[in-house]
Amino acid sequence: MNNYLIEIEYDGTKFVGWQFQKNGVSVQERIEKIIKKVLKRKIKINGAGRTDKGVHALNQCANFKTMHNIGDKTKFLNSINFFLNKNLITIKKIKKKKDNFHSRFSAKERIYEYIIINRTGPLSLYKNKAWHIKKQIDVKLLKKGAKILEGTHDFSTFRASTCSSVSPIKKMNSIKIKKKGEKISLTFKSKSFLQNQVRSMVGCLKYLSTQKWKMKDFKRAFKSKKRQLCAPPAPACGLYLKKIIY
Numbered sequence: 338m339n340n341y342l343i344e345i346e347y348d349g350t351k352f353v354g355w356q357f358q359k360n361g362v363s364v365q366e367r368i369e370k371i372i373k374k375v376l377k378r379k380i381k382i383n384g385a386g387r388t389d390k391g392v393h394a395l396n397q398c399a400n401f402k403t404m405h406n407i408g409d410k411t412k413f414l415n416s417i418n419f420f421l422n423k424n425l426i427t428i429k430k431i432k433k434k435k436d437n438f439h440s441r442f443s444a445k446e447r448i449y450e451y452i453i454i455n456r457t458g459p460l461s462l463y464k465n466k467a468w469h470i471k472k473q474i475d476v477k478l479l480k481k482g483a484k485i486l487e488g489t490h491d492f493s494t495f496r497a498s499t500c501s502s503v504s505p506i507k508k509m510n511s512i513k514i515k516k517k518g519e520k521i522s523l524t525f526k527s528k529s530f531l532q533n534q535v536r537s538m539v540g541c542l543k544y545l546s547t548q549k550w551k552m553k554d555f556k557r558a559f560k561s562k563k564r565q566l567c568a569p570p571a572p573a574c575g576l577y578l579k580k581i582i583y
Contacts, residue, residue: 338402338403338404338436339402339403339404339405339406339407339433340400340401340402340433340434340435340436340438341400341401341402341403341407341431341432341433341434342398342399342400342431342432342433342434342438342440343368343382343398343399343400343401343428343429343430343431344396344397344398344428344429344430344431345364345368345394345396345397345398345399345426345427345428345429346394346395346396346397346426346427346429347364347393347394347397347424347425347426347427348393348425348426348465349364349388349390349391349392349393349394349573350391350393350425350465350574351424351425352364352367352390352391353390354387354388354389354390354392355384355386355387355388355394355397356384356387364384364388364394364397364426365382365384365399367421367424367426368382368399368417368421368426368428369381369382371417371420371421372401372417374420375413375416375417375420376403376405378403378404378405380401380402380403381401382399382400382401383399383400383401383439383440383441384397384398384399384440384441385397385398385399385440385441385444385447385581386398386441386447386578386581387532388576388578389532389533389536389573389576390573391465391572391573391574392573392576392577392578393466393574393576393577393578394577394578395450395577395578395579395580396429396578396579396580396581397578397581398440398444398581398583399440400434400438400439400440402436407431407433410431413431414428414430414431440581443583444528444529444581444582444583445528445582445583446510446526446527446528446581446582447526447527447528447529447530447578447580447581447582448524448525448526448578448579448580448581448582449524449525449530449535449576449577449578449579450522450523450524450525450576450577450579451468451522451523451524451525451535451536451539451571451575451576451577452466452467452468452520452521452522452575452577453467453468453469453470453474453520453521453522453523453539453543453575454467454468454469454470454519454520454521455470455471455473455474455519455520455521456469456471456519457471465574466574466575467520467574467575468539468543468571468572468574468575470543470547472547473547474521474543474546474547475546475547475548476514476516476521476546478545478546478548478552479514479521479523479542479545479546480514481545481552482541482542482545482546482552482555483512483514483523483542484512485555485556485559486509486512486538486559487509487510487511487512488508488509489506489507489508489509490506490507490509490559491505491506491562492505492506492507492509492531492534493505493562493563493564494537494541494558494559494561494562494563494564494566494567495531495533495534495537495538495541495567496531496532496533496534496537496564497531497532497533497537497564498564499532500531500532500533501532502529502531502532505531505562507527507528507529507530507531507534508527508528509525509526509527510526510527510528511524511525511526512524512525512526513526523539523542524579525538533570535576536570536571536572536573536576537567537568537570537571539570539571539575539576540567540568540569540570540571541555541558541559541567541568542555543568543571544568549568550568
């Protein structure tokens with residue numbers, strides 16, 4: 338049995354998310370269908386991150402096992418990308434891994450990036466690719482709020498009601514914020530995340546940095562562990578699964 342790791346880039350706008358769902362087409366479903374078409378055999382792929390509807394990926398990782406030995410990897414990539422590209426999905430790389438490798442459970446760190454465009458005019462190039470915020474963002478407040486979220490905490494405030502994680506306690510390794518012109522990027526690093534955690538944190542940071550909340554309001558919402566006190570989550574279009582570290 339051969340075990341393969343694939344690195345994937347995709348535009349999540351028209352998908353119901355990474356994982357199989359009954360209410361629409363998922364990224365996982367589309368890739369499995371095309372690999373089956375190319376290899377002439379059914380396979381199941383395991384994703385490293387279960388991105389939600391509308392969330393994009395720069396480097397999603399997945400693995401699959403097959404009895405088929407993929408000798409010509411360039412030919413394989415060209416074949417599946419020929420069919421996938423019209424769906425704005427690209428398999429960037431394929432690597433053979435040891436039998437015990439699992440894209441999800443072998444991951445040491447996941448990196449997500451959230452992009453905000455802070456300006457008055459509407460988006461053209463970044464339409465469906467970033468969160469357009471017209472109100473001026475105080476980047477210093479944004480960074481102060483982000484610093485509070487770093488470390489090991491109970492992140493129940495930012496957890497979706499449908500989250501299947503065993504515990505709400507996670508360690509946020511770091512949150513880095515960069516501003517270049519009108520573009521603000523927030524990079525989150527952790528071994529694992531709760532469902533909706535990043536978007537919920539960004540939503541609360543937006544309330545703080547646009548001064549809808551004072552710092553005490555931000556801290557109170559975070560420490561409350563109550564989902565109902567969370568600000569509305571940031572839209573999915575600005576979120577990217579940036580990298581998986583093994």
